[in-house]
Amino acid sequence: MTVDRPAIVLLSRDPGMRALVQRALRRRYANDYDVRVHGDAASTRETLDRLRADGVPVALLMVGYGAAEPDGLSVLEQLPVERTALRVSVVRWGDWSTTRPIFDAIGMGRVDRWLTCPELESDEEFHRTVSEFLDEAATRRGTSFEAVRLVGRRWDRRTQQLRDMFDRNHIPTGFYDVATPDGQAILLGAGVSDPALPVVLLHFRRDATVLQNPSDIQIADAFGLFEPVGQDEEFDVAIVGAGPAGLGAAVYAASEGLRTIVLETEAVGGQAGTSSLIRNYLGFPSGISGSRLAFRAYEQAWTFGARFHFMRAATALAASGNHLSVRLSDNSSVRSATVVVATGAAYRRLGVPELEALTGRGVFYGATVSEASSVRGKQVYVAGGGNSAGQAAVHLARYADRVTVLVRRSSLAETMSEYLIREIEAAPNIAVRYRTEVVGGTGTEFLESLRLRDVDTGREEEVPGTLFVLIGAEPRSHWLGEEIAKDRRGYVLTGADTPPRAGPRAAALLETSLPGVFAAGDVRRGSVKRVAAAVGEGALAVSLVHSYLGWLRAAR
Structure with missing residues (x-):
């Protein structure tokens, strides 16, 4: 079939x-795109209508803005285009009068990006920016290249986990429901009958590896991601967690020559990796998705020589003399002189039994990017009032008919960045319901309805829809023993907050109650819940690791 x-x-x-x-x-x-150029809005509208009728996706809609076309922003906003397309305002270099209106329009979600008109025969800055826009648009539409094929039941929890994991790790994946002819044809072609679902086919390998209901460790091994750690091998620093704090630590540790290993049980990026667009991270004025930012950091750390150990969860931490040992879920262990705990936090559960039973089948924890396209034409509810919830709402609004943000507070001002609040307020298909909580739901195979309660009046109502839950976090510190002091909520204590300890050294700023063990990011009490702050803490932890290693050498 020609596309x-x-x-x-x-x-x-x-x-x-x-x-x-x-x-x-x-x-x-x-050669790769159908470039259509117009000098008036009427013919542009006709072209967009015709492309939509023919099923041709629009990657970029670019509209000029400046002295010769002062209404360019409003024209761009009014032209009909699918939500997966990027709306780009084009300006002339040096026309500074356009900057503030464009930034305001982007902040309110009326425009996606802006671009400077090329003035040279070959303007590589222009093309670099256009290429980034086209890449983002392709990601929104979904890729046609399939490095991995996944066959399973549409709403099976394990299938959902694998789709999300592959997506967050930037692995091009095609999903096929086993109940469809396409799913059956793929299994038949792979020589699989009566399979244990889900089935993972490594389409990129010459030997066409087929895995039936594989564990995470089996997937990592099949991908060739697992490099065994020798029994006598010892690292300068073991970083547990590959979220922003762990990746920040990995980049700085490896770049400074420390023998570095990163232990990650799921996917790089942590909670930030599920964010569809982070617009307030330094150096990315147009914003960047959490998974893309995390993957770039992963590549950067890897380039400097950091080792990554995927799909093994840390289960225990022990000290023996001047050495530390991190026990892993496959019963192996990693020895290191220091450890940076950067395991972050998990989204808090609703605690509603009937909804917990439907997790992955209409109830999703976190902004599961792989599920965005499945909500086309549906009613979607996002529970939460933080930045992650706001980013999820904006992203899902590109696909759903309507998105409703459910907030227990009476305002978003204390918990969400101003730019996200403005974007939500400006979006025509996003609403916010304050002082509202989710207390129940119905469904057997899939979520059918939600029960919402007004916090003030106690009034309840049932509504149909899909639910995404981002209601705060619980630190991933359960694997740490009593040697690591925590507060009553499980957040790790560091620096002056740690209990007094014997010995010549007081705990350093990010050091825990166990000497040589540091904590950074959301797992630490007192951390600022922002990506940039987590990266900064990871970098700071490495400077403290250097100091500790120097102290160890001097003490010998």
Whole structure:
């Protein structure tokens, strides 16, 4: 079957700008994209309607804005285009009068990105930016390349876990429901009958490896991600967790020559890895998805020489003399002079039995990006009032008919960044219900309805919809023994908060009650729940590791 090329649609009523952008687009992208160029809104609207009728996706809708077309922002907002397309405002370099209106429009979700018109014959800065936009648009639509094929039951919990794990680790995956002809054809082609579901086919391997109901460790081994650690091997620092804090520590530790290993049980990025778009991280003015940011950090740490140990969970931590040992879920262990605990936090559970039973079948914890396309045309509810909930709502609104954010508080101001609040308020299909909580639900195979309660009046109502839960966090510190002091909620105590201890050294700023063990990120009491703060703590932890290693050498 022939698939039509995605379209790039440009509208500019400024002949000079139109000629420059048209030339740049057609010279570089015409082989892979259907580039359509217009000088008036009416013909642009006709083209968009025709593309939609023909089933051709629009990757970028680009509209000029400036002195020659002062209403460019409103025209861009009003033109009909699917929500998976990026709406891009194009301006001339040096037209500073456009900057504040564009930034305000982006902040309110009316525009996705902005771009400077190319002034040179070959403007590589322009093309770098366009390529990033096209990559993001392709991610929104879904990729056609399948490194892995996953066959399973649509709402099976394990199948959901694998889809999410592959997605967060940037593994191009095609999912096929076993009940469909396509799913059956793939199993037949792989020579699999009466399979133990889910089935994972490593399509990128020459030997076409087939795994039936595999464990995480079996998947890691099949991918070649597992590099055994020798019994006598010892590291300078073992980092437990590959979220922003762990990745920050890994980059700085490995780049400074420390023998570094990172232990991660799921996927790089932690909670931040599930965020569809982080717009307040330093250096990314247009924003970046959490998974993309995490994957770049992973590649950076790997380039510097950090070792990564995937799909093994830390189960215990013990000290023996000047050595530390992290016990793993496969009964192996990793020896290190120091440990950085960066296990982060997990989304708090609702604690509603009938909804817990439907986890992965209409009830999702976290902003499960792999499920976004499945809510097309549906009513979606997002429980939570923090940045993660806001980012999830904005992302899901590209697919769902309507998204309702459920907040127990009477305001979002104390828990959510201002830019997200403005974007939610401006989105036509996002609503916020304050002083509302989820108390029940119905469904057998799939969530059918939710029961919501007004916190003030106690009034309850049932509504149909899909639920995404992002209601705060619980620290992942259960694997740490009593040697590591924690507060009553399980957050790890560091520095001056730790109990007094014997010996010549007081606990350093991020050091725990066990010498040589440091904590960074959301698992630590007093941490700032922001990606940049977690990365900073990871970097700071490495400087403290250096000091501790120096003290150890001097004490010998």
